[in-house]
Amino acid sequence: KAGVTQTPRYLIKTRGQQVTLSCSPISGHRSVSWYQQTPGQGLQFLFEYFSETQRNKGNFPGRFSGRQFSNSRSEMNVSTLELGDSALYLCASSLRGDRGYEQYFGPGTRLTVT
Amino acid sequence: SQQGEEDPQALSIQEGENATMNCSYKTSINNLQWYRQNSGRGLVHLILIRSNEREKHSGRLRVTLDTSKKSSSLLITASRAADTASYFCATDAGTSGSRLTFGEGTQLTVNP
Numbered sequence A: 001k002a003g004v005t006q007t008p009r010y011l012i013k014t015r016g017q018q019v020t021l022s023c024s025p026i027s028g029h030r031s032v033s034w035y036q037q038t039p040g041q042g043l044q045f046l047f048e049y050f051s052e053t054q055r056n057k058g059n060f061p062g063r064f065s066g067r068q069f070s071n072s073r074s075e076m077n078v079s080t081l082e083l084g085d086s087a088l089y090l091c092a093s094s095l096r097g098d099r100g101y102e103q104y105f106g107p108g109t110r111l112t113v114t
Numbered sequence B: 001s002q003q004g005e006e007d008p009q010a011l012s013i014q015e016g017e018n019a020t021m022n023c024s025y026k027t028s029i030n031n032l033q034w035y036r037q038n039s040g041r042g043l044v045h046l047i048l049i050r051s052n053e054r055e056k057h058s059g060r061l062r063v064t065l066d067t068s069k070k071s072s073s074l075l076i077t078a079s080r081a082a083d084t085a086s087y088f089c090a091t092d093a094g095t096s097g098s099r100l101t102f103g104e105g106t107q108l109t110v111n112p
Helices: none
Strands: A005-007 A009-014 A020-023 A033-037 A042-050 A053-057 A064-068 A073-076 A087-094 A109-113 B006-007 B010-014 B019-024 B031-037 B044-048 B055-058 B060-067 B071-076 B086-093 B100-102 B105-112
Touching: A005 A073, A005 A087, A009 A020, A020 A087, A020 A109, A020 B105, A033 A073, A033 B100, A042 A064, A042 A073, A042 B100, A073 A087, B006 B086, B031 B060, B031 B071, B044 B055, B044 B060, B055 B100, B071 B086
Parallel strands: A009 A109, B010 B105
Antiparallel strands: A005 A020, A020 A073, A033 A042, A033 A087, A042 A053, A064 A073, A087 A109, B006 B019, B019 B071, B031 B044, B031 B086, B055 B060, B060 B071, B086 B100, B086 B105
């Protein structure tokens, strides 16, 4: 099976712009989660989607949003970008996302905000 | 906030030696997963251990879990230079769905 894929892999944006990142989960996986990784804060949970519904949400401002499509692919959007949004954004997929199921991560999207 | 804390923060060993990394957490968990990350790339899933399990093996990896002490350890035996990476533990304590809380990671360097 193909792994989790994320596009684009690298992105450079200017403050104030918005950005959309895409994640395709492993075939058959219905849960998709997003994480932000920065040197200062480490890995932080953004949100999780299951069957097109947001099931869990982390402590991020409303500028961060996401959605999941019927084929389980997910997108996350960040509006009004700030310098502090520069990070590696990781997507993870899981068969169901419930306890006991492994989370498999994609290669990430490296976002740089200038 | 980070629930898990890895110890040590950095570890440097010679090829062939064993590497042990520890992870502590604060709340009750459903399961604990260990991941490897090479140079800011994606996370590679290594092993998942459930809260009712005490030990698990996968190839050269051995993971233990002590829920009474809220701690876990990852042992890599016969280390190789290719094992050089950051290692993270992640706990899942949610009541529904998934929400992993990661530790700060241990940077392992295996010298050839």
